Amino acid sequence: MDDSRPFSPVALLGMGYMGGSLALAAREAGLVDRVVGFDRDPEAGRVARARGIVDEVSGAAEAAVAGAALVILATPVASLGALATQIAPAVRPDALVIDIGSVKAPVVQAIERTPLAGRYVGCHPIAGLEVSGAAHAHAGLYEGKPCYVCPGPRAQAQAIAAAESFWTGLGAHVVRLAPEPHDALMAAASHLPHVAAFALADSLSGVADALVAGIPAASPPTSLRDTTRVAASSPVMWRDIFLENSSALLPLVGALERSLGALRAAIEAGDGAALEALLRNARETRRRVVKSA
Amino acid sequence: MDDSRPFSPVALLGMGYMGGSLALAAREAGLVDRVVGFDRDPEAGRVARARGIVDEVSGAAEAAVAGAALVILATPVASLGALATQIAPAVRPDALVIDIGSVKAPVVQAIERTPLAGRYVGCHPIAGLEVSGAAHAHAGLYEGKPCYVCPGPRAQAQAIAAAESFWTGLGAHVVRLAPEPHDALMAAASHLPHVAAFALADSLSGVADALVAGIPAASPPTSLRDTTRVAASSPVMWRDIFLENSSALLPLVGALERSLGALRAAIEAGDGAALEALLRNARETRRRVVKSA
Numbered sequence: 001m002d003d004s005r006p007f008s009p010v011a012l013l014g015m016g017y018m019g020g021s022l023a024l025a026a027r028e029a030g031l032v033d034r035v036v037g038f039d040r041d042p043e044a045g046r047v048a049r050a051r052g053i054v055d056e057v058s059g060a061a062e063a064a065v066a067g068a069a070l071v072i073l074a075t076p077v078a079s080l081g082a083l084a085t086q087i088a089p090a091v092r093p094d095a096l097v098i099d100i101g102s103v104k105a106p107v108v109q110a111i112e113r114t115p116l117a118g119r120y121v122g123c124h125p126i127a128g129l130e131v132s133g134a135a136h137a138h139a140g141l142y143e144g145k146p147c148y149v150c151p152g153p154r155a156q157a158q159a160i161a162a163a164e165s166f167w168t169g170l171g172a173h174v175v176r177l178a179p180e181p182h183d184a185l186m187a188a189a190s191h192l193p194h195v196a197a198f199a200l201a202d203s204l205s206g207v208a209d210a211l212v213a214g215i216p217a218a219s220p221p222t223s224l225r226d227t228t229r230v231a232a233s234s235p236v237m238w239r240d241i242f243l244e245n246s247s248a249l250l251p252l253v254g255a256l257e258r259s260l261g262a263l264r265a266a267i268e269a270g271d272g273a274a275l276e277a278l279l280r281n282a283r284e285t286r287r288r289v290v291k292s293a
Numbered sequence: 294m295d296d297s298r299p300f301s302p303v304a305l306l307g308m309g310y311m312g313g314s315l316a317l318a319a320r321e322a323g324l325v326d327r328v329v330g331f332d333r334d335p336e337a338g339r340v341a342r343a344r345g346i347v348d349e350v351s352g353a354a355e356a357a358v359a360g361a362a363l364v365i366l367a368t369p370v371a372s373l374g375a376l377a378t379q380i381a382p383a384v385r386p387d388a389l390v391i392d393i394g395s396v397k398a399p400v401v402q403a404i405e406r407t408p409l410a411g412r413y414v415g416c417h418p419i420a421g422l423e424v425s426g427a428a429h430a431h432a433g434l435y436e437g438k439p440c441y442v443c444p445g446p447r448a449q450a451q452a453i454a455a456a457e458s459f460w461t462g463l464g465a466h467v468v469r470l471a472p473e474p475h476d477a478l479m480a481a482a483s484h485l486p487h488v489a490a491f492a493l494a495d496s497l498s499g500v501a502d503a504l505v506a507g508i509p510a511a512s513p514p515t516s517l518r519d520t521t522r523v524a525a526s527s528p529v530m531w532r533d534i535f536l537e538n539s540s541a542l543l544p545l546v547g548a549l550e551r552s553l554g555a556l557r558a559a560i561e562a563g564d565g566a567a568l569e570a571l572l573r574n575a576r577e578t579r580r581r582v583v584k585s586a
Contacts, residue, residue, distance in 0.1 A: 031322060126514050128377060132356070140560040182543040188500045193516040195556060196493040198485065201575035203552040204544065207481045208578050214470070214478040217584035221419055224583060226519040231579040235572035239565055246560050252496065255558045260497040260553065263488060264546045267539050272532055279528035282494035285501050286524040290517060291510035 002171045005164055007096070007209055009034035011068035013083060014132050015048040016101055018047035018127075019074025020137030023053045025170045028139040038064035047134040062090040070166070073099035078240040081110025088115040096162045098123045103185060103244040104179035109154035117154040121163035122179060123184070124148040125172055130232040143171035189289075194230050194238055201231035300389070300459055304361035306354050306376060308341040311393055311420075312367025313430030316346045318463045321432040331357035338355070341429040357385040366392035371533040374403025381408040390456045391416045395479060396537040397472035401445035402571035410447040414456035415472060417479070418465055423525040430547040436464035443472045480541035482582075487523050487531055488546055494524035 026032040037054035045057035058064035098121040125147040147167040266275035319325040330347035338350035390413040418440040502551035559568035
């Protein structure tokens with residue numbers, strides 16, 4: 001271990017947008033001077049190598065983690081438990097292991113059942129976008145953003161401190177939160193908005209031809225642009241997030257169905273008072289939870 | 294009439310964000326050098342006067358339109374028919390009358406039943422935002438934006454040409470479209486996205502305390518920020534738009550309810566294949582109808 005760079009070398013498992021940006025950020029912050037990557041998709045490796053995200057691409061996850069001081073698990077959330085089991089024998093005993101998945105309770109439970117327990121700290125930086133792939137990765141993605149650090153019951157204090165120091169070193173604002181409350185919070189703050197955006201975009205597929213014909217795609221109404229923006233996100237990644245966090249998410253989807261039904265019923269009935277009351281409650285809630293535009 | 298400024302003086306009925314911005318834009322473009330305003334809300338008049346949006350505030354709509362070469366109806370859509378009837382006797386015989394409401398068929402039908410028929414041309418500039426009030430008005434709102442010009446069957450060719458020339462003079466891109474297809478297009482491109490945003494924000498009111506406690510309101514997840522942005526719009530204005538355009542909007546709300554129900558059912562059943570197929574269809578549709586992020 002190089003004392004001046006306690007997180008170097010890094011093993012980056014999964015070289016997509018989030019992981020690629022994290023490696024770039026760690027390098028730019030001077031925390032890391034060597035990154036070895038692995039991805040099941042060889043094209044991701046080629047892009048990451050060409051963009052200087054990784055110094056070397058390994059042919060296997062076990063080979064990538066050998067010797068690493070920091071192992072970053074940046075694959076889809078549903079894959080993390082099996083990946084941790086697979087690499088555990090090859091991970092250095094003093095290495096720190098983190099993931100950056102959007103759901104924490106099932107991931108932390110799965111990884112704490114492997115020999116990595118103790119050295120593993122679940123993390124979730126709030127910095128996604130609807131783009132995906134290493135080609136879009138950029139070093140500034142996490143700067144000034146919140147990063148939830150969600151240790152499970154078996155995480156060692158030293159590992160938690162190291163994980164928090166890593167994120168702080170990137171310019172992120174660390175928020176400590178246990179995995180279950182994290183998942184409940186994210187179900188409302190991020191997963192339900194994605195459900196709404198995907199459902200809206202899906203429902204428009206029947207009128208897409210008319211929209212393409214009648215609306216300039218490069219300057220659509222801002223309402224259409226913004227409400228559907230995250231529906232351009234990765235279907236595989238969001239399939240996994242929705243399924244992994246279903247227990248926290250489903251009651252909120254039910255509430256959204258009821259709100260939508262109530263709005264529709266008020267329009268159908270021509271009930272302006274009920275409709276206005278619902279819209280006022282919506283505006284009031286929006287103003288409470290989001291301060292800026 | 295001043296031949297060098299064929300639209301001056303202007304009567305601005307309704308001095309909110311959209312109307313106020315239109316008066317500022319017309320003035321800045323040199324199309325207009327005098328604006329007389331009226332608003333039922335005296336505070337709107339004070340703000341419009343203080344910001345130089347209008348030169349004079351009238352105490353009655355009839356007084357505001359007397360002598361005007363261009364009458365801009367910028368009040369909520371549900372009020373436009375009655376307002377047109379009220380002012381008709383006072384409007385100059387050669388004046389052009391436009392409105393800027395988001396729904397066109399019922400408005401055009403109502404106004405073409407008044408003596409203003411012939412001189413009236415329904416218009417809809419695509420330039421809203423979630424803010425409201427003359428305090429936010431700005432001259433650049435319509436520049437480079439599409440403006441639908443939706444004449445009814447009784448509109449005179451000269452009036453249509455004048456309306457199009459006015460919008461072109463402001464830098465807007467004129468799109469001619471009959472009122473009914475305009476309303477069908479807007480139901481999908483704007484009104485349904487507003488329904489989705491209001492329903493989502495309403496459904497979050499039960500967890501708003503947890504969101505406020507757990508999420509920095511100034512830097513929320515971008516998904517939450519963008520999907521709910523237009524839920525901060527005027528409840529009264531959107532109540533009227535939803536009710537006025539209910540025949541075009543309700544079938545789309547039904548489709549949204551079905552998409553949301555299918556998404557929920559796939560999560561409940563743990564059906565990854567069905568869920569991924571829906572998310573892929575959503576992403577594909579989003580990419581077709583909106584080219585940029």
